[in-house]
Amino acid sequence: MAWTSVATRGARSVSAAVGExxxxxSVSAAVGxxxxCVQKLGPMHVTGEVTGFRGPNARSGHCYFQVKxxxxxxxxxxxxxxxxxxxxxxxxxxxxxxxxGFDVYAGNGELSFxxxxxxxxxxxxxxxxxxxxxxxxxxxxxxDPSRKxxxxxxxxxxxxxxxxxxxxxxxxxRTLLRRNKLVEIQVVGARIQGVGAPEDIIRALxxxxxxxxxxxxxxxxxxxxxxxxxxxxxxxxxAVASCPVPVITGIGHEPDWPIVDDVSDxxxxxxxxxxxxVAPALDEIVGSINTRRERLSRAxxxxxxxxxxGIGQQGLxxxxxxxxxxxxxxxxxxxxxxxxxxxxxxTIVTDRETSLMQAxxxxxxxxxxxxxxxxxxxxxLAGRMSSAASxxxxxxxxxxxxxxxxxxALSPLKxxxxxxAIARDAEGHVVTSAASLSExxxxxxxxxxxxxxxxxxxxxxx
Numbered sequence: 001m002a003w004t005s006v007a008t009r010g011a012r013s014v015s016a017a018v019g020e021x022x023x024x025x026s027v028s029a030a031v032g033x034x035x036x037c038v039q040k041l042g043p044m045h046v047t048g049e050v051t052g053f054r055g056p057n058a059r060s061g062h063c064y065f066q067v068k069x070x071x072x073x074x075x076x077x078x079x080x081x082x083x084x085x086x087x088x089x090x091x092x093x094x095x096x097x098x099x100x101g102f103d104v105y106a107g108n109g110e111l112s113f114x115x116x117x118x119x120x121x122x123x124x125x126x127x128x129x130x131x132x133x134x135x136x137x138x139x140x141x142x143x144d145p146s147r148k149x150x151x152x153x154x155x156x157x158x159x160x161x162x163x164x165x166x167x168x169x170x171x172x173x174r175t176l177l178r179r180n181k182l183v184e185i186q187v188v189g190a191r192i193q194g195v196g197a198p199e200d201i202i203r204a205l206x207x208x209x210x211x212x213x214x215x216x217x218x219x220x221x222x223x224x225x226x227x228x229x230x231x232x233x234x235x236x237x238x239a240v241a242s243c244p245v246p247v248i249t250g251i252g253h254e255p256d257w258p259i260v261d262d263v264s265d266x267x268x269x270x271x272x273x274x275x276x277x278v279a280p281a282l283d284e285i286v287g288s289i290n291t292r293r294e295r296l297s298r299a300x301x302x303x304x305x306x307x308x309x310g311i312g313q314q315g316l317x318x319x320x321x322x323x324x325x326x327x328x329x330x331x332x333x334x335x336x337x338x339x340x341x342x343x344x345x346x347t348i349v350t351d352r353e354t355s356l357m358q359a360x361x362x363x364x365x366x367x368x369x370x371x372x373x374x375x376x377x378x379x380x381l382a383g384r385m386s387s388a389a390s391x392x393x394x395x396x397x398x399x400x401x402x403x404x405x406x407x408x409a410l411s412p413l414k415x416x417x418x419x420x421a422i423a424r425d426a427e428g429h430v431v432t433s434a435a436s437l438s439e440x441x442x443x444x445x446x447x448x449x450x451x452x453x454x455x456x457x458x459x460x461x462x
Contacts, residue, residue, distance in 0.1 A: 044101065062078065062079055064076070074112075088118050095120070133232065133259060137234075148264075150246070151248065155183060158279070159186040159187075159217070162187075162220060162271070164187075172271050181282075198235055216246070216248070222252035421445050424446070438459065
């Protein structure tokens with residue numbers, strides 16, 4: 001309603017002023033006149049790519065953004081009811097079709113397109129280009145969490161890259177100084193948007209990395225989708241990924257972050273958040289130290305108490321063990337003391353003597369019985385041997401008798417018994433031929449019964 005009333009009043013003012021023949025208009029009249037002209041255009045369909053989307057507003061629920069093509073940009077406003085009814089989730093890079101009309105806001109003379117209907121036409125070419133590069137770098141592993149380098153929890157030297165002309169650098173400095181005055185800050189200025197901005201930031205990265213800080217903060221205080229295109233540059237993203245020093249980005253654009261956030265070692269939603277992530281507050285550090293000291297103290301107390309209980313239990317076990325050992329040894333000593341050999345050492349000799357005497361008596365008792373048993377066994381064996389000898393010898397006796405008769409028949413004595421004699425020379429050799437004797441030789445003659453000595457008186461070989 002306010003928009004319409006302002007336009008009406010402005011139109012009446014313009015008409016009045018023109019009717020009076022004056023060329024001087026108030027600001028309200030001029031804005032009203034322009035709005036009246038714009039209203040005559042009527043509703044229209046417009047298609048373009050969403051950029052710089054802000055909304056829905058936290059209080060009103062309205063949405064504010066721009067729609068652009070290759071050469072122009074226009075501001076668009078969508079009231080809460082229209083946005084909810086459309087069912088479209090607006091975001092930068094989305095190609096949409098809107099139906100509505102232009103209007104000039106009397107408060108600041110801003111020309112905006114008031115959308116009455118919204119529909120999705122597809123992603124814009126710029127958004128497709130960005131998403132294609134994001135997918136490419138992700139496929140190469142540049143956005144892989146395992147590739148990201150560890151950042152010290154307590155950074156002592158920090159390099160900050162950003163625009164010198166803006167307030168972002170001052171905000172980062174104030175945040176670092178407020179949280180930890182011991183942090184050394186190095187500022188490297190660079191262009192963060194426009195032609196040549198990616199190359200300038202790459203140069204700044206090289207300068208900052210050469211100082212070997214603990215981390216580099218790449219910061220910017222937000223901006224439109226086009227303003228942030230610098231941080232979607234492929235060469236800049238690769239430079240951030242390959243930087244020898246960990247890089248923390250704080251671009252300050254929450255709905256859709258640029259690709260450089262994907263390849264950096266840590267992403268913060270704002271420059272202040274990036275500064276806070278590398279500089280824990282001193283009071284937090286002191287509080288953390290105190291908390292850890294208390295926890296350590298309690299842990300040590302618990303450990304000491306446990307050790308004390310353990311030592312006490314070990315002492316009780318040792319006491320019981322020693323008591324048991326002493327009792328056992330006492331019983332053993334008493335048992336040894338009760339032995340007869342200790343009470344009367346001579347019992348060793350007397351016991352051995354008694355044992356020997358008993359052994360002797362058993363031996364004396366056992367010898368007659370053993371001899372008697374052995375004698376009976378020998379008599380039995382002798383009888384069995386005599387009987388066996390007779391059975392064994394009997395066949396051989398007949399054989400021996402036969403052989404003895406044969407031998408007797410062949411004996412020279414039998415021959416001599418039949419009237420033959422055996423003559424031997426002086427050397428005892430049997431004379432088998434008279435030619436071996438000479439007249440006067442002494443010979444010994446054996447007869448069947450007896451023998452005699454003779455002298456050869458003559459020799460005849462016939």
